[in-house]
Amino acid sequence: MKYLKNAATLTFDPDRCTGCRRCVEVCPHCVFEMHDGKARITDKDRCMECGACALNCEFGAISVGSGVGCAAAIIRSMITGGEPTCDCGAASSGAKTTDCC
Amino acid sequence: MINLSSVKKKEDCCCTPQKNKNFLARTPEITGQAVKSLSNITRERPEWVTGILNTRSGLVPIVTTEWTRTDRIGQIRSRLGGYRMNYSVRPGLYAVGAPDSSSDVFISANYKLSFDILRRALRGISGWILVLDTRGINVWCAAGKGTFGTDELARRILGVNLAGLVSHRRIIVPQLGAAGVRASVIKKQTGFHVHFGPVDAKDIQAYIRAGYHATPEMREIGFTILRRLVLVPIELNQALRKSAAAALVILIIFGLQPSGILFKSAWTGGRPFLLFCLISIITGAAITPILLPFIPVRSFALKGWLAGAAAMAPLVTLTPLGGTSALLDAAALIFFPLMSSYLALQFTGSTTFTTISGVKKELRIWLPVYIAGLAISIVIIILYKLQSWRII
Incomplete structure (x- = not known):
């Protein structure tokens, strides 16, 4: 299953890539593959913007805008002007516990 | 390994780290504290703890890889609703089997279901489980929030003195935790090398046998019908909870008469709309997720609208639920698919x-559509009421 075409914000800079394979290891959608000792993107539309590759790329070759992809959280952030956060992590603080993940 | 019953009698063992060994059991307070913390562990002992291991990192509960009835019921309850918000285990170190200094270390979240799935996957092998404090949230969601994260992992590794417990320097972190854990920083701060294990805990043993190597299949997360089905109860639960207000609005609209709110007309007039409301909830929150790959568009909003329209159109045009008023039919056909x-x-x-960029893109298009649809429906309903009161 794929989501919208050309919506993912994933970018990859092959010049910075050292071929360490971390991105291939962490990506849950096999977006990266190895080619001639370097990583390359197979299909950007498979990217779900979880951010694991960018976080684990020591060489800054990958960037992706990641965040909570929950519609209710995004609508809330549109209203409040903050970053989208789903409130299920706030269980211990006694906050409202509904929605997403 | 120490049997639980014998542990109670042994006053000389204690959960303070090894370095304080000479200091231990010499003063009555410390002995007392040790006995107290030990009796706490044994008294609050969950069924899945089968013993206690005295290690260089202190006393470590030994957990079984079997699931009991309580574990299975817990899984079902946590998949149904709010129960999952308080379904957690104590963070810290646990042992599976009879681990030693060469055994693998598995990192998990303190959502009980995550922990249960991991320990079940370790059947037949020995190892250490280090549970992070993710506030009872599963690995992937917690990684997204950063609670299953680099700082927490480094703190726990140092806190339990993992380097003193095992002779190797390798930890197995679930692959989906990679969105929160920066392996290079863990290496720098703790000396431990992060191996990202497979997506599914059930592949862990095959992963280890292959020399800590995951096949591409083990690295990929699918979204099979089964994975979608287990999510449906929560979706329905949340949608239905909010629908009480919608039902009330429907009853008020239909009950509202120039003479006041009449319960009889609220019920007789409102019944079809209450049913439409229920059907569009089921269509949006259950049918669409289940049929996800079979609805031939990529936009979720459009998928839901198509499913909603496919359910509403025949109901309104072909059954006695519609047809009483052209205005009502129009309002139903506009509102409920949305x-x-x-x-x-x-x-x-x-x-x-799905991606956050994609959802934002969908919202930019559909939020105005939802608001317009709601506004048009309200205008139509007002026209209908005026008509039925013979004002126009």
């Missing part, structure tokens, strides 16, 4: 493949 669409769009928060 409601399904909105609920389907909410499901993006639970899938394994």
Whole structure:
């Protein structure tokens, strides 16, 4: 299953890539593959913007805008002007516990 | 390994780290503290703890790889609703089997279901489980929030003195935790090398046998019908909870008469709309997620709208539920498919493949549509009421 075409914000800079394979290891959608000792993107539309590759790329070759992809959280952030956060992590603080993940 | 019953009698063992060994059991307070903490562990002992291991990192509970009835019921309850918000285990170190200094270390979240799935996957092998404090949230969601994260992992590794417990320098972190854990920083801060294990805990043993190597299949998260089905109860639960207000609004609209609110007309007039409301909730929150790959568009809002329209159109045009008033039919056909669409769009928060950029893009298009649809429906309903009161 794929989501919208050309919506993912994933970018990859092959010049910075050292071929360490971390991105291939962490990506849950096999977006990266190895080619001639370097990583390359197979299909950007498979990217779900979880951010694991960018976080684990020591060489800054990958960037992706990641965040909570929950519609209710995004609508809330549109209203409040903050970053989208789903409130299920706030269980211990006694906050409202509904929605997403 | 120490049997639980014998542990109670042994006053000389204690959970303070090894370095304080000479200091231990010499003063009555410390002995007392040790006995107290030990009796706490044994008294609050959950069924899945089968013993206690005295290690260089202190006393470590030994957990079984079997699931009891309580564990299975817990899984079901946590998949149904709010129960999962308080379904957690104590963070810290646990042992499986009879681990030693060469055994693998598995990192997990303190959501009980995550922990249960991991320990079940370790059947037949020995190892250490280090549970992070993710506030009772599963690995992937917690990684997204950063609670299953680099700082917490480094703190726990140092806190339990993992380097003193095992002779190797390798930890197995679930692959889906990679969104929160920066392996290079863990290496720098703790000396431990992060191996990202497979996506599914059930592949762990095959992963270890292959020399800590995951096949591409083990690295990929799918979204099979089964994975979607287990999410449906929560989706329905949340949507239905909010629908009480919608039902009330429907009853008020239909009950409202120039003479006041009449319960009889609220019920007789409102019944078809209550049913439409229920059907569009089921369509948006259950049918669309289940049929996800079979609805031939990529936009979730559109998927939901198509499913909603496919359910509403025949109901309104072909059954006695519609047909009483052209205005009411129009309002139902405009409003309810949009409601399904909105609920389907909410499901993006639970899938394994949607993106925040994509959801934002959908909202930019569909939020104005939802607001316009709601406004038009309200105007039509007002016209209908005026007509039925013979004002126009």
